Amino acid sequence: MSIRIGIAGxxxxxxxxxxxxxxxPDMELAAVFTRRDPSSVKILSxxxxxxxxxxxxxxxxxxxxxxxxxxxxxxxxxxxxxxxxMFNVIDSFDTHARIPEHFANVDEAxxxxxxxxxxxxxxxxxxxxxxxxxxxxILPDGNDYTFWGKGVSQGHSxxxxxxxxxxxxxxxxxxxxxxxxxxxxxxQPELTTRQKHTRECFVVLEDGxxxxxxxxxxxxxxxxxxxxxxxxxxxxxEELIRDHSGMAHGGFVFRSGRTGVNKEHSHVIEYSLKxxxxxxxxxxxxxxxxxxxxxxxxxxxxxxxxxxxxPPAYLSPLSGEELRAHML
Amino acid sequence: MSIRIGIAGxxxxxxxxxxxxxxxPDMELAAVFTRRDPSSVKILSxxxxxxxxxxxxxxxxxxxxxxxxxxxxxxxxxxxxxxxxMFNVIDSFDTHARIPEHFANVDEAxxxxxxxxxxxxxxxxxxxxxxxxxxxxILPDGNDYTFWGKGVSQGHSxxxxxxxxxxxxxxxxxxxxxxxxxxxxxxQPELTTRQKHTRECFVVLEDGxxxxxxxxxxxxxxxxxxxxxxxxxxxxxEELIRDHSGMAHGGFVFRSGRTGVNKEHSHVIEYSLKxxxxxxxxxxxxxxxxxxxxxxxxxxxxxxxxxxxxPPAYLSPLSGEELRAHML
Numbered sequence: 166m167s168i169r170i171g172i173a174g175x176x177x178x179x180x181x182x183x184x185x186x187x188x189x190p191d192m193e194l195a196a197v198f199t200r201r202d203p204s205s206v207k208i209l210s211x212x213x214x215x216x217x218x219x220x221x222x223x224x225x226x227x228x229x230x231x232x233x234x235x236x237x238x239x240x241x242x243x244x245x246x247x248x249x250x251m252f253n254v255i256d257s258f259d260t261h262a263r264i265p266e267h268f269a270n271v272d273e274a275x276x277x278x279x280x281x282x283x284x285x286x287x288x289x290x291x292x293x294x295x296x297x298x299x300x301x302x303i304l305p306d307g308n309d310y311t312f313w314g315k316g317v318s319q320g321h322s323x324x325x326x327x328x329x330x331x332x333x334x335x336x337x338x339x340x341x342x343x344x345x346x347x348x349x350x351x352x353q354p355e356l357t358t359r360q361k362h363t364r365e366c367f368v369v370l371e372d373g374x375x376x377x378x379x380x381x382x383x384x385x386x387x388x389x390x391x392x393x394x395x396x397x398x399x400x401x402x403e404e405l406i407r408d409h410s411g412m413a414h415g416g417f418v419f420r421s422g423r424t425g426v427n428k429e430h431s432h433v434i435e436y437s438l439k440x441x442x443x444x445x446x447x448x449x450x451x452x453x454x455x456x457x458x459x460x461x462x463x464x465x466x467x468x469x470x471x472x473x474x475x476p477p478a479y480l481s482p483l484s485g486e487e488l489r490a491h492m493l
Numbered sequence: 494m495s496i497r498i499g500i501a502g503x504x505x506x507x508x509x510x511x512x513x514x515x516x517x518p519d520m521e522l523a524a525v526f527t528r529r530d531p532s533s534v535k536i537l538s539x540x541x542x543x544x545x546x547x548x549x550x551x552x553x554x555x556x557x558x559x560x561x562x563x564x565x566x567x568x569x570x571x572x573x574x575x576x577x578x579m580f581n582v583i584d585s586f587d588t589h590a591r592i593p594e595h596f597a598n599v600d601e602a603x604x605x606x607x608x609x610x611x612x613x614x615x616x617x618x619x620x621x622x623x624x625x626x627x628x629x630x631i632l633p634d635g636n637d638y639t640f641w642g643k644g645v646s647q648g649h650s651x652x653x654x655x656x657x658x659x660x661x662x663x664x665x666x667x668x669x670x671x672x673x674x675x676x677x678x679x680x681q682p683e684l685t686t687r688q689k690h691t692r693e694c695f696v697v698l699e700d701g702x703x704x705x706x707x708x709x710x711x712x713x714x715x716x717x718x719x720x721x722x723x724x725x726x727x728x729x730x731e732e733l734i735r736d737h738s739g740m741a742h743g744g745f746v747f748r749s750g751r752t753g754v755n756k757e758h759s760h761v762i763e764y765s766l767k768x769x770x771x772x773x774x775x776x777x778x779x780x781x782x783x784x785x786x787x788x789x790x791x792x793x794x795x796x797x798x799x800x801x802x803x804p805p806a807y808l809s810p811l812s813g814e815e816l817r818a819h820m821l
Binding site: 184185188189190209261268285290299301303305349424425429431432435437440441442445450456471472474476482485486488492493 | 512537592593596613618620622623626629630632677679758760763767769773774777778784799800801802804805806809816818821
């Protein structure tokens with residue numbers, strides 16, 4: 166029997182989940198839930214109902230895992246505990262500082278319901294967290310380095326759009342090539358914020374705005390830009406839409422450490438991602454971990470988990486025997 | 494209380510385990526067991542006994558995990574089930590084709606004894622297996638690529654030494670840079686054996702041997718060299734020892750796959766290792782998984798596991814709370 170997947174929220178992530186479920190040999194999409202008027206939401210799949218979010222409760226025995234596709238700021242802190250009281254759930258909560266609090270809330274709801282919940286799944290947090298934990302456990306005498314990009318940072322693009330005189334904008338985070346090479350060499354450099362990433366901004370001005378004033382406000386903005394080498398390009402709205410609507414992203418996690426009687430041996434572990442579509446890769450990760458959530462609950466597990474708590478074999482549609490024979 | 498580690502077999506691997514245990518904040522080395530005369534085995538640690546292998550049985554309640562440091566060809570198939578009947582164990586069994594059989598034997602012994610055994614741990618099999626399983630679960634519509642090197646292949650060096658007229662030799666496996674770049678591009682190339690790796694041989698001839706005949710026999714050797722572009726260098730024994738005694742190694746695992754309504758998005762996951770010391774990195778992995786074996790058995794687990802069956806959090810000395818707060 167297929168694993169029956171529900172999608173809560175149909176934006177970029179929800180659509181990505183729908184596409185990823187089609188690729189999974191052991192899954193089917195059961196229903197999509199939305200807070201919008203369902204008749205206004207057009208999905209890719211035929212014969213799959215789109216339903217009001219508040220009808221989800223009546224699907225408790227028809228959905229094995231609900232993939233919660235809301236935003237981390239205000240949606241997921243409410244939605245994930247809510248759905249975890251009825252379903253196995255998985256989300257991509259990515260506000261690193263609030264993970265402990267979110268974990269506690271979801272854990273309580275999931276344990277009460279006897280369900281498994283997986284939070285903070287995707288690539289960072291997610292696959293990058295795995296790379297950090299494996300790397301630091303294997304090479305305890307060493308350093309982690311995480312680089313992001315090249316890709317659009319939503320938070321920094323939002324910050325640009327709040328600047329007076331800015332009509333629209335996109336911000337790319339770009340790892341500094343010489344910093345990557347220094348880390349790859351195994352020398353374990355100490356790198357400042359400025360040495361690791363640059364920030365490139367593409368800005369559409371409001372009519373009559375002063376470019377010099379806008380640029381100054383951007384490059385001096387604390388937290389977001391003042392600690393970085395930031396470049397600002399002024400372009401037209403047409404150019405922004407034509408050239409900067411892509412959702413490519415990626416990044417690098419390194420663990421560099423030393424071993425040996427006299428620490429004479431250096432080792433470098435590098436994990437990197439080059440992604441044409443940030444949301445579609447994120448949802449591909451979510452769907453693989455949804456399989457794990459279903460299996461863990463089928464075996465009697467419950468409560469909140471992260472990617473760190475899940476045996477890798479649970480992500481694969483292959484059996485343990487097949488994995489040992491062909492993938493180990 | 495510290496996790497008490499035993500080492501069975503004190504060669505390159507055993508010594509690497511000893512070094513790695515010193516770095517672990519939560520472990521101590523309890524004893525080393527050897528099939529040689531214990532008085533002839535000099536270890537790095539003071540106040541740790543070196544004992545005959547057949548006395549291991551009397552240490553069943555003084556060792557939490559026995560790390561079995563034998564060879565895959567003849568040692569581990571016998572030793573790992575033997576020690577698993579008394580201890581939690583871990584080994585680096587790397588004969589891929591015989592893993593299912595080894596798993597079954599170790600599983601039976603470990604289950605009978607209520608112990609946890611982890612087999613085939615290291616970097617390949619081991620960390621590379623994890624990269625393959627995570628990658629293929631996340632991007633089901635795609636291809637895996639594993640490259641090894643640059644590093645010495647023991648099996649190929651042994652094959653060189655069996656050639657008539659060869660006194661001593663080392664063989665390096667080298668990934669082809671253009672093949673790495675083709676895979677990194679996301680184009681999912683089909684690569685032949687010859688296109689992926691080259692083989693470089695450093696050979697010391699016996700007195701009077703014919704270099705042309707030796708070279709011909711090497712490059713035409715089926716299975717080992719005939720499918721590769723192989724270069725042969727004749728050098729002196731002094732040069733071999735001076736320039737080719739290092740134990741550096743490494744490699745790359747890629748998963749490249751496509752997503753999207755029309756498969757319009759390409760993604761590349763790359764996991765790579767650059768290691769100054771192959772045995773010391775392998776033993777660093779073994780020691781991290783020894784921690785996991787101990788924890789799983791403490792929680793009531795038993796039987797044979799591989800790296801694929803182990804939640805990543807179990808490798809870290811940090812608690813779940815610490816990992817979620819700082820590493821996720």
